[in-house]
Amino acid sequence: MVKIDILTLFPEMFDGVLNSSILGKAQEKGIVQFQVINFRDYSESKHGTVDDTPYGGGGGMVLKPEPIFRAVEAVAGDAKPRVILMCPQGRPYDQKMAEELAGEEHLVFICGHYEGYDERIRQYLVTDEISIGDYVLTGGELAAMVVIDSVVRLQPGALGNQSSAEKDSFTTGLLEYPHYTRPAEFRGWKVPDILLSGHHANIERWRLKESLRRTRERRPDLLEKGELPDEWKALLAELEEEEKNSGSESE
Numbered sequence: 121m122v123k124i125d126i127l128t129l130f131p132e133m134f135d136g137v138l139n140s141s142i143l144g145k146a147q148e149k150g151i152v153q154f155q156v157i158n159f160r161d162y163s164e165s166k167h168g169t170v171d172d173t174p175y176g177g178g179g180g181m182v183l184k185p186e187p188i189f190r191a192v193e194a195v196a197g198d199a200k201p202r203v204i205l206m207c208p209q210g211r212p213y214d215q216k217m218a219e220e221l222a223g224e225e226h227l228v229f230i231c232g233h234y235e236g237y238d239e240r241i242r243q244y245l246v247t248d249e250i251s252i253g254d255y256v257l258t259g260g261e262l263a264a265m266v267v268i269d270s271v272v273r274l275q276p277g278a279l280g281n282q283s284s285a286e287k288d289s290f291t292t293g294l295l296e297y298p299h300y301t302r303p304a305e306f307r308g309w310k311v312p313d314i315l316l317s318g319h320h321a322n323i324e325r326w327r328l329k330e331s332l333r334r335t336r337e338r339r340p341d342l343l344e345k346g347e348l349p350d351e352w353k354a355l356l357a358e359l360e361e362e363e364k365n366s367g368s369e370s371e
């Protein structure tokens with residue numbers, strides 16, 4: 121079982137996401153245990169103050185170190201969990217990191233709000249800083265939900281059909297191939313014949329080729345990450361040849 125503690129000033133934001141669909145079922149199955157903690161409860165002031173104005177002046181409020189340190193220490197106990205700070209300056213999040221975090225037993229997420237955090241939280245408390253993209257959100261809650269969702273779905277038994285995670289985009293290093301379901305013809309648009317052929321090996325080859333086609337068109341950077349398997353190289357050469365031929369036909 122993986123233990124996930126979330127420190128936030130807005131615990132109610134997590135109710136729907138953690139208790140619905142696959143995350144809700146993963147809790148019921150005992151695959152994951154969530155604890156959502158309002159770090160205002162760890163404030164040392166009687167008014168529950170968690171932020172203050174920045175030293176040196178300027179706008180915005182800064183989250184104070186004491187409540188966040190105390191809350192993390194309370195949930196960590198003697199254990200040494202990964203303590204993850206959600207922030208736009210962090211490491212860009214990707215599937216590889218989701219896989220890395222999915223192997224941990226205990227994760228603690230800190231969701232910021234307002235202008236920022238006291239720098240000592242970054243320096244002396246957290247083990248990782250994660251950004252979910254080059255844009256700025258009002259708070260770390262949505263970002264933490266994105267990371268938590270992607271980590272929990274990788275836990276063994278979390279998805280009904282495990283093979284659907286294995287073939288997902290990025291897991292294989294490629295974008296996923298196109299899917300079709302019934303009807304075989306819809307408004308005159310037909311499902312590719314090969315998918316109706318029942319020929320398993322040909323279908324697998326078609327899927328790999330379509331994955332490569334899609335990745336080459338939309339995310340060519342994914343194909344530049346090292347030596348490609350021979351089968352991929354052969355299919356990419358086929359795609360290039362087909363493109364050349366269709367180009368010369370239209371001339």
Ligand SMILES: C[S@@+](CC[C@H](N)C(=O)[O-])C[C@H]1O[C@@H](n2cnc3c(N)ncnc32)[C@H](O)[C@@H]1O
Nearest residue numbers: 206207208232235251252256257258259260263
């Ligand atoms: C308004 S933002 C603070 C931005 C900060 N002043 C800066 O420029 O880096 C408030 C909080 O939202 C969260 N946040 C915003 N954008 C994020 C992103 N792209 N990825 C992860 N967390 C983000 C962080 O927890 C952050 O502390």
